[in-house]
Amino acid sequence: MSTDTQDTLQKFIFDNAAVRGEFVEISTTWREIQQHHNYPDAVKTVLGEMVAAAALLSANLKFNGAIIMQIHGDGPVRLLVVECDSELRLRATAKIRDGAEIADGSGLTALLNQSGKGRFVITLDPIDKMPGQQPYQGIVPLDGDDMATVIENYMLRSEQLDTRLWLAADPGISRGLLLQKLPRHSGKEDQVAQKSEAEDLETWNRAVMLASTLKQPELLSTDIQTLMNRLFWEETIRVFEPAHPQFHCSCTREKVGNMLKMLGRDEVEGALDELGQLAINCDFCGKHYAFDKVDCAQLFVGNSPVDVLIPASDVKH
Numbered sequence: 001m002s003t004d005t006q007d008t009l010q011k012f013i014f015d016n017a018a019v020r021g022e023f024v025e026i027s028t029t030w031r032e033i034q035q036h037h038n039y040p041d042a043v044k045t046v047l048g049e050m051v052a053a054a055a056l057l058s059a060n061l062k063f064n065g066a067i068i069m070q071i072h073g074d075g076p077v078r079l080l081v082v083e084c085d086s087e088l089r090l091r092a093t094a095k096i097r098d099g100a101e102i103a104d105g106s107g108l109t110a111l112l113n114q115s116g117k118g119r120f121v122i123t124l125d126p127i128d129k130m131p132g133q134q135p136y137q138g139i140v141p142l143d144g145d146d147m148a149t150v151i152e153n154y155m156l157r158s159e160q161l162d163t164r165l166w167l168a169a170d171p172g173i174s175r176g177l178l179l180q181k182l183p184r185h186s187g188k189e190d191q192v193a194q195k196s197e198a199e200d201l202e203t204w205n206r207a208v209m210l211a212s213t214l215k216q217p218e219l220l221s222t223d224i225q226t227l228m229n230r231l232f233w234e235e236t237i238r239v240f241e242p243a244h245p246q247f248h249c250s251c252t253r254e255k256v257g258n259m260l261k262m263l264g265r266d267e268v269e270g271a272l273d274e275l276g277q278l279a280i281n282c283d284f285c286g287k288h289y290a291f292d293k294v295d296c297a298q299l300f301v302g303n304s305p306v307d308v309l310i311p312a313s314d315v316k317h
């Protein structure tokens, strides 16, 4: 099979039941995400799973904007960030603590939650915000030993939605399956609504049972179409037009400038005295930004508001 197959997100719904699903398969985008980094394999696994999860959750965003998932870790990994917008444009990065040693096969807890102080942050950031509207942000403890469980617990707690995820990633591919039991609407015309809750629950339990036969090695090595046939061949399923995740970095010179402004004039001038100019590489895409003395002086002219959600990168000293 060709290695440059398009990345795909495939939504489907169980006929006549309020149960929906999505498969995602991210390969080209996943490799672009890792292009400027040399993460240990264990970090690739966790970050790759988070990438698949972000795509699965964003495919259901009810606004035009982005979902930003962050894990602030207390172990060798300090931070994982994945952003995905409503058009399934993705970027992601990991920050590892200086000098940290990471053993192969280290899982989520060993990497990010050694003392139980890891935090999972989800931000929903609409593009067209009302004046003064802040992005929605939910912060919860890292509740679970793997990425799928953490997100399932988050969804249950924050959205009151039964959601199950199966995630797997290696350096070459990131794949995931999401099942979700939808709340029932009371519309009478709706064919879906005519079936009883009990029947929904039956379909839900059966779908989860079938999907739970899926082990990570199989998920890693099998394409979406084959997985769909293998798991749900006895089910009546409606499949939607596939969508295609892709890599996109939203960094701009202006955002990097804002980040420098947030550091403050003293910090920036101190670094300039030492280095002559500031060189900043975007953590997500590797793009290089340079700010000399004149550029920096301009940053601190006037008092334009600063609006940066996540620092794009660290200043390199």
Ligand SMILES: [Zn+2]
Binding pocket: 249, 250, 251, 282, 283, 284, 285, 286, 287
């Ligand atoms: Zn960038």
